[in-house]
Amino acid sequence: MKRVVVAGELNVDLIFSGKHAEPRAGTEIRADDFLMTLGSASAICASGLARLGTPVAFVGRAGRDVWGEHCIAALLSAGIDVTHVKRDAAIQTGITVAITSSRDRAMVTFTGTSQVAPEDLDDRAIDGADHVHVSSFFLQPALRGTCAELFARATRRGCTTSLDPGFDPAERWDSLRQVLERVDLFFPNEIELAGIAGHADHEVALRALDNGRTRTVAKLGRGGCLTLVDGEVLRMAAFAVEAVDTTGAGDSFNAGYLHAFLRGLSPRACLRYGTACGALSTRGLGGTTAQPTLDEVEQFLAEMPL
Numbered sequence: 001m002k003r004v005v006v007a008g009e010l011n012v013d014l015i016f017s018g019k020h021a022e023p024r025a026g027t028e029i030r031a032d033d034f035l036m037t038l039g040s041a042s043a044i045c046a047s048g049l050a051r052l053g054t055p056v057a058f059v060g061r062a063g064r065d066v067w068g069e070h071c072i073a074a075l076l077s078a079g080i081d082v083t084h085v086k087r088d089a090a091i092q093t094g095i096t097v098a099i100t101s102s103r104d105r106a107m108v109t110f111t112g113t114s115q116v117a118p119e120d121l122d123d124r125a126i127d128g129a130d131h132v133h134v135s136s137f138f139l140q141p142a143l144r145g146t147c148a149e150l151f152a153r154a155t156r157r158g159c160t161t162s163l164d165p166g167f168d169p170a171e172r173w174d175s176l177r178q179v180l181e182r183v184d185l186f187f188p189n190e191i192e193l194a195g196i197a198g199h200a201d202h203e204v205a206l207r208a209l210d211n212g213r214t215r216t217v218a219k220l221g222r223g224g225c226l227t228l229v230d231g232e233v234l235r236m237a238a239f240a241v242e243a244v245d246t247t248g249a250g251d252s253f254n255a256g257y258l259h260a261f262l263r264g265l266s267p268r269a270c271l272r273y274g275t276a277c278g279a280l281s282t283r284g285l286g287g288t289t290a291q292p293t294l295d296e297v298e299q300f301l302a303e304m305p306l
Contacts, residue, residue, distance in 0.1 A: 001055055002054070002130035002262040002263075003055040003128060003129055004046075004049055004054055004055070004056050004129065004130070004133060005056075005059060005125065005131070006042055006045060006046040006049070006056060006059070006133045007042070007058075007059040007116050007120070007133070007134050008040060008041065008042020008058075008059075008060055008115075008116055008135045009040045009094065009112075009114060009116065009136055009140060010039075010040050010042070010068070010093060010114045011039045011040045011071070011093060011094030011111070012037070012039055012067045012070050012071060012093065012096070013035075013036070013038070013039035013096050013098060013286055013287065014034070014035075014036055014096070014097045015034065015035045015036075015098045015245070015247070015285050015286055016031035016033070016098070017031060017032060017033045017099075017100045017244075017245070018031055018032025018033050019031050019032075020032075023099060023106070031099070035286050035289070037285070037289060038074035038075070038286075038287070038288050039096050039286075040094070040135075041136045041164060041166055041251045042060065042135040042251075043058065043071065043075065043288075044252065044255075044287035045133060045164070045251040045258075046058050046075070046078075046255075047074075047075075047078045047080070047287075047288045048254070048255025048281070048288070048291045049255045049259060050078045050079045051078065051292065051293055052259045052277070052293065053259075053293075053294050054255075054259050055081075056078075056079075056080045056081065057080065057083065057084065057125075057129070058080050058082055058084070058085055059084040059085070059116055059120055059121060060084075060085050060114065060120070061085065061086045061087075061088060061113075061115065061117065062085055062087055062091065062093055062114050063088065063089070063112070063114055064088065065092065067093035067095055067112075068087065068091070068093040071114075072085060072087075074288070084124075086120060091112070091114050092112045092113050092114070093112050093114045094111050094114055095110050095112065096109040097109075100285070111139065115139075115140045115141075115142055115143070116143055117142050117143070118142060118143060118150075121143075121146070121150050123157075126154055126159065129154070129157075129159050130159055130160070130262065131159055131160045131161065131162070132151065132159050132162075133162045133163070133164075133254070133258065134150070134163050135163075135164040135166060136164070136166040137165045137166055137179070138165060138166050138168040138170075139166055147179050148181070148182050151179065151183055152182050155182065160184045161182065161185070162184060162185035162186070163179065163180075163185070163186055164250070164254055165186075165188055168192075171195060173195040176196055181213065181214070183213075183214050184214065184215065185257070185258070186214050186215070186216045186217065187217050187219065187254050188216065188218060189219045189220070189221070190202070190219070190220045190223070193206075193216070193218045196209065197209050202220070202226060203226075206218060206227070206233070210228060215267075216228070217257060217270075217271070217274070221246075223238065224237040225253070225271055225275060227267060227271065234268060234271065236271040236275050238275060239279040239300075241280065241282060241283065243279075243282035244284055244285060245282060245284065245285045245286065246282050247287045248286070248287020248288065249282050249287075252281035252287070252291055253275065253278035255291070256273040256274040256275070256276060256278065256297065257270045257274030260274070272301055272304075273297060273301070276292070276297050276304075277291070277297060280297065280300060
């Protein structure tokens, strides 16, 4: 079984669901349910891979606070190797507070300082890896400048690589082109694809990012996903499920796609695995609580038309 190293940020998600009114200054509202769970795009992807049976190691940092303890415990519970997660009392672990309903979601995030640093990603951290994945490119300023070098080093060591950019809070969408030249798989969502490529049309954007190496897989939510295979567009419709919470669905998609990719499956099969994992992950609150096992994914896909 091929081993994945995921490098990225760690944070806790505090999720309130079933709100009875909209929160307003000077008032207090009630929620029907609450969950504290592992957050961050990087950790949710790592958790999804582990749930599918892929060996995973996480590289990052966590504070010596209650939130950092929760993140480490959650990673260990998922069977993820935390040898290269550094603990530091000077670091504050990030927190996201999400207030959700069946129709929408409002979030407040403290990004914290628990972000992976370039010195954390030495050769020892990726030793024995078959694949290196990075999420939240735009939210990790310390890593952005060295990401291309990391991927180049991973490639020289025989690893495949992947990148999920995440949203750019500055909406400049720059500094990615050089990195993409070193990446095998690129996982933007619809907004990120348009911002980075400079085109709202999905197919035009995919072709604009085509550099002869990187396979861009665009995640379109209810619109499914698409990619280019030998210059032709390959589309996959979304699977219908009764969604409770869409937090981290794109990161669970990444996990499903990567699991299939590392098994040598076809591009179409990779899209199906990714789409299934993204859909099934929405059955519960938070990004990790409903992530499927491999048996659940394969049973689900067996019931879906090809």
